[in-house]
Every structure is written in structure tokens, then in C-alpha cells.
Amino acid sequence: MPVMIGTIGQAAWIEQLTLNQRAAVDSIKGKWEAFMIATVKQPAPGIKQALCIIGSNERATAFGVFELSRLIGVHPFYWWADIQPEHQNALYIAPCNKVYGSPSVKYRGIFLNDEDWGLHPWAAAKMDTAVKDIGPHTYQHIFELLLRLKANYLWPAMHPCTKAFYYYKEDGKLAADYDIIIGTSHCEPMMRNNVFEWADNYQNEYGHKPGEWRYDLNKDQIYQYWEDRIKQVKDYPTVVTVGMRGIHDGSMPGPKDMPGKVQLLGQVIKDQRDILTKYEGKPANEVPQIFCPYKEVLNVYNAGLQLPDDITIVWSDDNHGYIRQLPDGKEQQRSGGSGIYYHLSYWGRPQDFLWLSTVSPSLISYEMSKAYAYQAGRLWVFNVGDLKPAEEEIQFSMDLAWNVQQWQPANAYSYTQHWAVEIFGKALAEPIAAVKNKYYELAASGKPEHIGKISYTDAEAMQRVKEYDAIAAEAETILQRVPVRLKEAYYELVLYPVKGAALMNKKVFFARKSIELAQQGKEAALGYASKAKEAFEGIEFMTDFYNKQIGHGKWDGIMSSHPRDQEIFKMPVIATEAMVQQYKDSARSAQGLQESLVLSLSAADYTSKTNTPNARLETIEGLGVGGKGLTIMPLNAAPVPDNDILHAPAIQYKLPLATGNYKLRIQCLPTHDLYKDALVKYAVAVNGNAPQWVSVEIPADTAPWDKNVLNGYVQKEISFTVNSNETLVNLYLPTPGVVVNRLEVIRAAKTID
Template identity: 50%
Template sequence: MNFRNLAGLSVWMLLLLLPKQNMAQRAGIAVSEINSISSFPIVDGGKASSIYIDEKDAEVVGIAAEAFKDDIHLLTGTTTSVLKNNPALSAYPIIVGTIGQSFYIDQLIKAGKINRTILSGKWETFSVSVIENPVKGVKRALVIAGSDRRGTAYGIFQLSRMLGVSPLCWWADVKPAIKKSLYVKAGQPLVESPSVKYRGIFINDEDWGIQPWAAKMMDTDVKDIGPKTYTKIFELLLRLKANYIWPGMHPSTKAFYYYANNPIMADKYAIVLGSSHCEPMLRNNVFEWAENFEHEYGKKPGEWRYDLNKNEIANYWTDRVKQAKNCESIYTVGMRGIHDGSMPGPKDKNEKVKLLGEVIADQRTILSKNITKPVSSIPQIFCPYKEVLSLYQAGLKLPDDVTIVWADDNHGYIRQLSNPEEQKRSGGSGVYYHISYWGAPQDYLWLSSISPSLISYELTKAYQYKADRLWVINVGDIKPAEMETQFAMDLAWNVNQWKPENADNYAESWAAETFGAEFAKPIAEIKAIYYRLAQAAKPEHMASVNFTDAQAEERLAAYERIYYQAESLNEKMPARLKDAFFELILYPVEGAMLMNQKILYAKKSLVLASKGDQSALTYSKKSKAAFEQIQLITKKYNEEIAGGKWNGMMSWKPRDLAVFKMPKVADSVTAKSLHITAESENKIIVRAAKYAERSVPKGLSLQSLKGLGLGGAGISLYPFTFIPIGETALQNAAFIIYQVDFKTQGEHQIEVKCLPTQGVNNGIKVRYAISVNNDKPQVINISPASENNIWKQNVLQGYASGITNHDINKTGKSTVKIYMLDPGLVINQLEIQ
């Protein structure tokens, strides 16, 4: 059939008279390797259906269609074609296109074969459907239609994922099983749209991973993160149904705009460009102001102070806006230091707030003068990160249409969210969230260990406080944070799929998709223990957290157990998945185990040596062996896995911190006094979910959350938006009761260990009240001021706690009652002594 002549058009007009497809009471479409009477054959009998697109559609549609063609070949070994504006459709065509940009899709809509209302005017929405007899001569069509260019691309990649191609197929070498045939069974169309409007990643702290790797293996001509690397990143984002990036911006990396093809490739892949919290107006100050300014402008820059050098800084911003005006971008407004430091300017806070307001007003003037649409419709974000939050809290007047992007405390706990007034702002709000970090109190750049349960808890809480405009996740080098990144993007796409109460199931679902159903449960068990152990001390934080002998032994045994489980699975893993398994499971598990062995065995050797115990030297050797093995497995990652594809990506000692070095061990055994204090292990430990009774007011629910916080579980109240309970109104609070068997009378101490969350917005704390045997309740706030010493210890040890003393006047059972007063409180366990 010819789509481009009048005779062909008359056939399409006749379609308008045909009855619409009855979609009611049918199951959704499904993929299968078995043909059935209503199936569409993607690959059947060694022959693949052709893919049809309109050449006038967006470039990303063609890119995604070509990727889908490659995915079909990867899955089946069969080659198909992408045909642009082909005059004749085959009997079984795959039709791909965007409403308003694809002749094919528009005519199917006119014919009533696609419901216009599910796509028209929507944001990044797609429909995947099997349509019977769409036109004369076509028996059945597989149709992927998008509301806009990204919606179409997401529909293509979602189908690819359903067929068995992981979003991590290139980035983690997840090779699919070969299939002889592929079919899509007809059913209710698959229609999806995102929960969060802008969803993406921040490439950061790239000095020891993605930058040296890109220089060595990808953009070898410029020896930097350049367009070849970003092309792979952009495809990953599309496969993850993400749309937004903050590019790498460290001194090791030249500015994104330095390479002309970087923004060109971003536009081709329909990726929205942004810049980090400390890079206003898409400028990379580390490179473009501090290093390259003279090359760009022919003179050295003045001081980076807006109150002293306003015109030069404004011109510098204006030039980038002019350069970027035709790219889809989100402009960061405000100002900080050249690199992640506070804004230079007056020392008086009120004067600094006034200056910051002037900066933002001038930036918006620049935007309005250089982009031909109202400034209120140009996406802008303001990120109150670190010290900027205090300036915002001091009274900064932010334009209503600017999106506030709230930051976490760099360790996964959000510092503040919008209050009821802020929630009314037209710009809405979003979240900047870390799963990788360089900074105080300790980095975690090596391994990724923030659990899906924690990510879901904090980001779901943010979503309930209307932070649905933009989520950007600091993923470091992408590797080895692939699973956690995929989880964050899956959550951003559908916030209801992985709620905090079921997020611990994600690892099993992900493992089934990535490695196959037979490996899903054991991989999920490994990941659950891996995350639980990291909550109490990330591998990179082991030198900063003390454990009792019993806790140390439990950690070592648990790590050894999951390592041997992983080794056993590796033996059973198909050859096509061994590289992926090493990258995604085995390396982080073994690396974490070895770091714990290195540090805990070193400490044990010193203790034993001080007692004159000859076994001290055995533990010294074990510690040294672990240290050496970390280097060996990292060498394997870089030089052997996937034929050396990742050479330069993995460092075992980012920033060469002390924790990565060989610790002091016993080199001789001579009894001497060693001042090592060990915490008493004579405690009663009560898991929070093991309560005897509970009372929850109407409208609230008490949730037990697996995988969240210390010990691998916690309890919390939903919804996150409930109004805090005052100290004089405890009778209105939810409470839980524990029955505790006290062996002795007298004073006892109860430590309640909680997730180290922060108050949901200014003025709200994170409190509980505790009473024993109905004595007067004591109210405790477990959330300290950010970045003080208590906070530092909390994020390293994975919990915040309150300690209360109680006079117990009887032995045997006593009643411990805990009132939950504020949203965001997660209780993990009680420790009583």
C-alpha cells in the first residue's frame, strides 16, 4: 500500500468507517517464543518483520529503531530492516512513530486504530499494541506510538526490555539468551507515562573511573569524556526511560560544551542538558572560568564575585545561553564557588541573600533576552545544596516558576522538602540524591551500597511532598552502581511500582530480568545481606566505625557466606553472563568482604598480640592477603573482564584514601597494654518489627519495611505527610508496645536506633517518645543539625539513636511503649542494658 499518493489516502479514509478495535476485557500484550493465533511475529521461522518509520520523525526515533533492529539480531541472530517512508507495508509490519510527526501513526489514529486521547498532549507517553487488519493488505501490525519523541523511543526500548534485552546490555555486558522466535501476543495495549517529569543522572567524581576509562578506551582522540562516551551514556538513559543529565565536571574533565559534538549528540538522543548545583547557566566553571577563559576570551578572568565582577560574569553566562538556546536544556540558577564551595561575596548572611537574589534576577533577564519564549516557561532549577540551604532559609525570594531541587545530606537522607506553601509554587520541586559521594565525613566512591529500600523510602517521601518535577541521581562513574541507578530510574518512571514496603523485592525482580529466573532468589539473598552489612558501615567507612568482637565476627561470617554463594552461582552461570555477573555481583561482594577482612583482621591481630597470643600473626597474614586480593580482582576487572573493555574504569583506591591502604598489623607477639575499648555485649536487642501491640490512629498505617536500615528492617508510619504530634498530645499518636524481660531491678538504659533521616521540612524534627511501665514519656529528637559531629557519626554507622534511662522496679516482663511523633521516623531496633 502506498502511503504517499491519493489512492493510498482514500484507503486510509475508508478506515474511518471501520469499527474501532474492542480493547475492553482483554489481558495486556505479552511477549512469547511460542506462536499463537493472535500473536504478532517479530521473528518467525528465521525471518524478522521490518520496522517502518517516517523520515520526518525525530532523529531519536530512528536511533531507537536502529537499536531495536540490533537488539533483534542480538536476541535471535536474525537481521531485519528499518525502512523510512516505504511505500508498501509488509503483511506483518512493525510501525514506529510519534503522533503529529509520523504519517503512519496519524493515519492509524484517524482510522480509530489507536486511541488519540491516550497520547495527544501527554508528556513522554507511549502505547505498544497489536492491531488486526490496520489497512488493506496488512494482516497484523505491531505499533509503537509516542506522544512525543522520547515517548516513542521509550516505547521501543520498553518492548526490547520485555523481549529480554537488559538496559545494561552494553554497560554491564548482559548478553541475552538466544531465541529462535519472538512473538507479541495481542492484548490490551501497553500504555505508560512517567511519574517524574525529568529523570536523570549526574556523572561525578569521575577522576578515577569513567574519565580515565573514556580517555583510554572510548574517546581516544581527545583522551577525555567526549561524544563517543556520551553517546553510550545517552543510549543507556533512553533504555532506562530517563531524559536528563548533569555531565561530568571535575578538573580531570573538560567542559561538556568544549567538544562541539557533545550537545549535538544530546539533541539527537533527545537528552535534556543540565548542569550541577554549582554550575549556573550550563557553564562549567572549573574548566571554563578557571582554566579556559583566556583561550575563549583572549584575557584572564576577573574575580569570581558577582558583587565585584558582575558584567564579566553575566557576559560569560550570556554566551552559553546563546550557544545552547536551540538545545532542550534546564538552567541551574543561583551561584556558588567555582567548584562546590560557598558563593564568594559579603560576609554578612543577609547581604549574601540579597546578592544571590540579584544573581537570579539577572540570570532570568539573560534567559528572557536570548530565548524567544516567556522566562516562566524556560525550565530552571535552584538547588539549595549544603550552605545554599541556609541562604534559602534566611529569606531568599525565589521566583515562583523556578523548580526547587532539594538535596540529600550526601549519604542518602534528604535534608528538607517543600512545606505546604512551597508546594503551591508553579515551578514545583525535585530531588538531588547521592548513591556515590566524595566528601565529609568519608567518601564512598568505590562500591555502590545504598539499598533500593532506602532509595525508595526517601524518594517516595519526596514524591508525597510533591517533589515530582525533577530527580537527578549522583551515580559517580555509573559503574559499579548499575543496579542502583536502574532502580532509581525505574522508580522515577513508576513511583508506585517499588514502594518502600516492597522495594526489598526489587533485587529478585532485577536479577530475574538480568540473569534469569533460576538465579533470581539466590542473587536477591546475596544483595539483601550485602546491603544490610553496608548499612552498618559501607566498605569505604570501615576504618571509621567500631564493632564489638561479636559484631565483627558476624560481619566476617556473613560476608564470607555471601561470597561463597556468589562463587557457587558463578560456576553455574552461563558463559554469556559471566562477565556481567562479575561486574554486577561478584566484584562488589568480594571487594566488600576483603575490605572487612583487611581491617577487622588487622585490628584482631593487634588485640591478640597485646595478649601474647601467637595466632595474632595468622590474622596479620589474613589482613595482608585481603589487601593484595583487592588489587588482584580490580586488575581482573580492568584487564580481563569483557576482553579488557573496562580498562581504566575501576580503581580500588579512589583519592588514595587511608582506608584503602594496608592498616597496621601485629608483626610480633609481645604481651603489652593496648588501649582498645570494646562496647559491652551484654544487651537485650529487640527488633523494631517484633512488637507485642500497636495502636494507629485512623488515616495512618504502620509499615514493616524489609531491607531498610540497621539490621535489615524497620518500622515507619504512612503517609509521610501526616501532621506531627505535639508533646502534650501523645494520646493522639501512634504507638507500639514491646514486652521486655528485665533480669535485674534498678536503672536501665534504652537506646532506640533509627534510620538517620532528617525532618521533612523546616521546623519539623524526627521524634519519638518512650515510656516504660507507664512512667512519664520522654521525648527524643534523633535528627541532629546537618554536618555536625553527631550527624557525621550517624551516617557512617548507619543509624541515629536516642538514649533514655529508666528506673525498673521489678524483674520479669515490663512494658516499653514508643510513640511515633514525626513523619520520616524509622525505628530499627531497641538495645537495652
């Protein structure tokens, strides 16, 4: 059967289809990125029957072609993850007529970032060897991947090690050829990469050094710098970032007071829009633009910055997966709408996570579905770091952006099995999903890069090691069943991240255990020291195999076991024989007040719950510590007024506690207030006492927030007294956005020697 491919308005045969055949075609005409795949009888003279792929525009047609490729077994990551398709002697297609799209999110894509330790050294050595940089040969594969994922948008790599995207003339044309829309990050206004183009290459471009990066003092030079780029890219598909920050990831230089900052930033945006009007050949309100209130810019925006209504506000998470602010009722009415900038990888406070990708589909779905419910669905861009370690998470994010209803929080947990079926087949999908979902669950209470900064008890640490050991062993067992053609893909997508995380936990906790035992003068310390060293060497061995052996060195340089050379990646201090001997005669017992954990239970293990006509309580698998989160649906349910708290959705727990004094610790996902008048909070009442209000919100970039995002929860504590054999705890959830994960009951013990 022939395959016919065409775009509405560009293929005569589409216009000549019969009235009956045109019904589906007309249903996608004029829509954004919609396409259809259909078997059509006599689509053109001399053709009895054909498989027709028809797009509403050229990019949609490309999506249709790659969707067919996916249906016959070519995975979007076939090249990037070495997923070799299964050989087929023949391909068959049943009669079909399926329409795809339009997508839920108009602009959907990724941000290549923090590329210094993986993507850049690999591209320089293996792809763009002539320029030793991330250049057109690398971007060609990235653009193809985006189209195969039905994505359309990219923020190119922009760190100091990488030259600007438009420095290589082929890059802009290549993006246009692939119909990929290019944007720039929150600190790169007007399609410029300041780190390279202002701080490094300005003199080469203009023949003299740049002045200060201050719009209030050096407007003319900065204006020309922006103007020249817009002239260059005006015929390419772009979404222009407006506003101004520092040259890189810092605040805008200029006025020290907030009113001055607001006034200057407003002037910057006005002047930028004048440039767009001048060179785009149409009014500024017809040019796609975004403004990203990232970090300190959010404070400037909230202080009264007036944005033109057509600019899309791209809200950000707190860099650790929890969206900082969403549009309120008035902002939801903006003609430019809103979007989200979300991190699957991050360099910064309180600790990077650049090595392994551990943000679960459940968390991504919860936060992004919440954003969509609050009308932040015009543009989604995901920071994916080096791209390579985040294959599943990228695919999930793009699938969610294409159809946000398909992977709601209620079923996002099952995505990993769906993903594994597509790559490894049904027989292996269930065990692979069990391994990776446990991997996500363990990371929710401490990412591999973060565990050195978290205070686990010895029992908690050893339990983590035990659980990681179990999934690492299972991952090894599954490997024996994986077909030869997929073994390298399995190593990259499953075995390396799972075993790598397991080894990191063993390295850190066994090293810590060796020191503790040595300080008690115990010889067992040396055994733990040896195991810690083995774990460190195991990570190095696996990483070397990834780089040197897979594909005969195809990925050499892309996987670093020590991005940014952070302390967590080094071999920690371990016990020695001399240390054990030193403490043998001086070991002393500790003395102090010990608190004992009496009870720990999942929030989902309630005795009863009460829903309301407008809101219901749901348990979300895979969301937060312990693997389950209890929250309110729908995500945009109207908050219950404070004075009506007893009529909010509620959960009750019956706890078997002896008489005495206790503390109740409630652990919630560290989410943020939705907006100014929609606060994330709950109320708790014990044994019929008046409900006590508890706020979940902790401002980002504060010491308590540091602790929360590392631990994976915000914990609040109340004291109570038990006078009977049964304790009733009632939790009231008046607002959406609160996710309760775990309850712990603590009782203070006597001083111990």
C-alpha cells in the same frame, strides 16, 4: 509481522487509523512522554496486521522502541554490564494494547561525578582516545543507556580532569539528536562548567584572563560569560541551573553577612532570568530552570531568598542518602514545583563512598517516595559517580521515577529479585537476591569505605566477617550455575561488589585483631596478620581481573580499588613477630567499668502496635541497620500534636529484665526534619512513666552527624529502673519520617580487672 513506529503529529498513518483504533492513541495525545505498544489490524493499506509503537512525542517513541527491545531480552545495561541477550530462533507476540506513562517524575536522570578514578581514565584510554577525555563517543553510549532506562536528563561530568561538556561541539548536537535534556550541577549556573571554563579555559575563549569570581565586584564579565553560553545552547533541550556558588563546590564569594548574601543571590537570579528571556525567545517563566539549595545555599534560602514561583527547587539529601529538607505547604503550591538531588556516590565528609555502590533500593524508595508525597517530584537527579559500579541502583532509581507507585517502600526490598530475574532468569534470581540484599543490609551498618572509622566491638566485627564470608561463598557457588554468556555480567554486578566488600571487612578487622593479639603477646596475631594481607591482595586481584580480563580489557581503567587514595584502601598496619615478642613479657589486663548488652531486638519484634484512623505503623524490609525499619505510613500523614501524644501510633515491647538500673538505646535511621514545622521525633515511656520526647534530627556536617551517617543510625539513650519481672516500653511516633530500627538494653557492670 511488520513493526510500525511513529510519533503523533508526525506520522500520517497514525492519523488515518480508524476511530476504534484511535482510542488508545487519543489517550496519550498531548501527554508528556507517553507511548503505546499495540497489535493493530490493517493499520495502513496493504498491511494486514502490525505491531505499532506510537509515542506522544519523539522521546516517548524512542522509549517505546527500547521497551520492545527490552521485552525481547535486550537489557538496558546490555553494553554497560556485558549482559549478552539469549539467542532466540523466533520471536512471538500475543495480541496487545498497552499504554505506558506519563512518568511520575517529569525530568529523570543522573549526574556523572567524581570521575577522576574510573570513568575519565577509562574513557580517555578506551573511548575518546583522540582527545583523551570523556567526549562524544562515551556520551553516545550514556545517552543510549538513558533512553533504554526511560530517562531523559543528564548532568555531565565536570571535575577538573574533564573538559566542559560543550567544549566538544559534537556533545551538544549529540544530546539533541538523542533528545537528552542537559542540565548542570548545583555549582554550575547557566550551563557553564566553571572548573574548566572559568578557572582554566577562560583566556582561550576570551583572549584575556578572568577577573575575580565575585558577582558584586565583577558583574559584567560574569554576565557575559553566562550570556554567551545561553546564546550557544538556546536551541538545545536544557534545564538551566540558576543561582551561584563558588567556582567549584564551595560557597558564593561576596558579602560575609547573611542579608548581603540573600540580596546578592537574588540579584544574580534576576539577571540570569533576563538573559534567558533575551535569548530563549520566550518569557523566563517558560524556560525550565532549577535552583538547588545544596549545603550552605540551603541556609541562604531559609534566610529569606525570594525565588520566582516558576523555578523548580531541587532539594538535596545530606550526601549520605537522607533528604535534608522538603517543601512545606506553601512551597508545595509553587508552579515550578520541587525536585531532588540524591547521592548514590559521594566524595566528602565524613568519608567518601566512591568505590562500591551500597545504597539499598529500600532506602532510595523510602526517601524518594517521601519526597514525592511532599510534591518534590518534578525533577530527580542521582549522583552516580563513575556510573559503572551502580548499575542496579541506577536502574531502580529510574524505574521508581517512571512509576513511583510500583516500587513503594513496602515492596522495594523485592526489587533485587525482580532485577535478577530480568538478567539471570528465574532459577538464579532468588539466591542472587538473597546475596545482594544481605550485602545491602551489612552496608547499612557500615559501608565498606567507612568501616575504618566505626567503633565495632570485637564480637560485632567478627560477626560481620562471618556474614560477609557466607554471602561471598554463596556468590561463588552461584557463579558455577550462571550461563557462560552471563558470567562477565555476574562478575560485574554481583561477585565483585559482594566479594570486594567481604574482603575489605576482613582486611580491616583482621589487621585490627592482629594488633590487639600482638599487644597481648599472643602468637595467634600472626595468623590474623596473614589473613589481612590476603584480603588486601584479593581486592587487588579482583580489580585487576575486572579491568584487564573482562571483555579482553574492555573496562581497563574504570574500576579503581583506591579512589582518591584514601587510607581505608591501603594495606593497614599488621602484627609482626617482633611486635608479638615485644609484648609477650609486658602484656597487662585492662581495668575499667564495663557495660554489658543485656538485650538487643529489632524494632519490628514488638509485642503490640496501635494504629490511628489517619496513620499506620509498617515494617519496611531492608531499611536501615538490622534489615528492618518500623515507620509511619502514609509518608505524608498529618503529625499528631505534642499535647495529644498518647493518641499517636504506638508500639509496645515487653522486656524480660531483672530488677536493677538500665539504659535503653533506641536506634533510628538518621533522617532529617521534613521541614520547619514537621519534625522527626518520637516519645518513649517506660513502665507507665510520662513519655519523654526524643528528636531524631541531627544537623548535617556536625560531629554527631558524622558518626551517625557512618554507623547508619542515630542513637538516643534514656536511663530507667526495673522493679518487677516485666518491663513495658511504649514508643509513640507522632510524625512520619521517623524509622525505628533497633532497641538495645544496657546494664553497667562492676569494675573489672
